[in-house]
């Protein structure tokens with residue numbers, strides 16, 4: 001997809017983006033396609049104009065309703081893990097937020113399903129993705145804490161909010177070889193991945209992270 005005609009594009013210089021990509025490399029991101037796409041998706045279009053000058057910095061930023069857009073490193077890291085799945089057909093994201101991770105995933109997967117519990121954010125993300133011309137997404141306002149059984153099975157399930165305990169119920173919504181990438185915990189959180197191998201689900205513990213919590217119900 002070509003994002004070159006996104007309004008405000010000139011606002012963020014090529015240099016700012018190159019700096020972000022160099023930083024991602026120094027943080028251990030190696031996947032060439034991930035680095036290319038992270039340089040192309042206009043991150044500043046996903047945050048409020050007042051803070052858009054910070055959009056390419058290495059930090060999470062507020063997106064309203066007490067929620068945040070994840071820092072570039074974690075988006076890149078989780079996307080790299082997602083691309084390790086054997087197919088790029090269907091991915092489910094739980095926690096659409098501003099729709100940035102959704103847009104990054106949409107550059108790789110045929111269809112991105114994404115669910116958001118806060119109505120205001122879901123509506124805003126829908127409008128933003130439509131303006132940006134990101135069309136291979138199915139956005140839903142709802143509680144994703146049990147996944148999206150009707151639309152599965154998925155190649156990848158990615159949680160962008162921290163589950164209090166391992167969301168076991170979603171494992172059944174993965175294809176063979178599929179991957180669930182999720183933060184788990186409360187004050188202390190860990191990024192984990194469960195992969196469906198021929199021997200069954202195998203869990204890997206990856207790194208310490210800090211996400212907003214996965215909450216039940218709709219808002």
Ligand code: SAH
Nearest residue numbers: 069095097098101116117144145160214215
């Ligand atoms: N992927 C987002 C990250 C947003 S923060 C981005 O790129 O901006 C995580 C989001 O998960 C928040 O918007 C929060 O409202 C949402 N969330 C938390 N619990 C949820 C649930 N049970 N179902 C759906 N969304 C949830």
